Amino acid sequence: MQAVKYARASSIGDAIKLLQEGGPAARVLAGGTDVIVQARERRRDIDLFVDIKRVPEVMAIDFGDGVTIGAGVPLYQIYEDERIARAYPALIESAHVIGGTAIQGRATLGGNLCNSSPAADSIPAMMVLRGVANIAGPNGEREVAVDEFCTGPGRNVLEVGEFVVSIRLPQPPEHSGSAWQRFIPRNEMDIAVANAGSMLVLDGDTVTDARIALGAVAPTPLLVQEAADALIGRPLTDETIAAAAAASRAAANPIDDMRGSVKQRKHLTGVLTERTLRTAAERARA
């Protein structure tokens, strides 16, 4: 492992200053489950870790109109919180499968988002839940929707000196439901061959709002508006669900690699869209 300097920030301003002084080779250290592996394997040019876990806003969970989850809150604290679990099942389903118990004791939503892997499990879940990243930096604060955050594999909208303080999820509407699933060849501890999240709002049998997002099938996690358009304003039937699944398959633009082929990933995208929609609908009706 290369030698990396370590600094601990105790406030948002402190973190910005350290990141700015460190320049592009300074990296936020949250749980470290991605970035320490990357530093060890010299996959990234890193010479300073800025630990943000002593910044109070980064470690807080606040309930107001929805929930604001600090970017440094470990995953286990999120899925053990009854209120989050009840309101945001898609997020909980993704948080539960990231790594295993040991990883979930350290890994964060902020780290999963900022690592910006196309296969990141929580990003499609946050997308369908209309998550917004609260970013702080040298020019002040700004908000970026999770669906606009990733710009390429391992790349995102953050500028030098900026970091994600928290992620806000709005209160889910009445009669809404969400769900998330992935396919991996083993039962756990693997990277998704494909994943998908869905969110539905129902008025009786009619879909009044829908969001469908996919992972591991494009250079970034993908919000599929065409899949939502196949549902919104229509009754939720086998036919409309099949049309949404077909739209997801058409939007997927995967690669062939050792985990799966283009054909398999496109097929899985349709299957996962259909399954998550059916589960989201059950939850919306419950």
Ligand SMILES: Cc1cc2nc3c(=O)[nH]c(=O)nc-3n(C[C@H](O)[C@H](O)[C@H](O)COP(=O)(O)OP(=O)(O)OC[C@H]3O[C@@H](n4cnc5c(N)ncnc54)[C@H](O)[C@@H]3O)c2cc1C
């Ligand atoms: C054994 C193992 C299994 C795994 N399994 C999965 C899996 O099933 N699914 C999955 O999606 N991932 C998996 N991962 C990857 C990793 O655990 C997740 O991406 C995790 O959520 C990263 O969070 P972290 O807090 O550890 O991030 P870190 O490693 O601390 O940071 C990751 C990156 O994001 C940056 N960063 C972190 N927080 C912020 C912030 N607030 N603002 C700006 N930049 C920030 C860091 O500088 C770094 O570049 C696995 C990793 C391991 C080692």
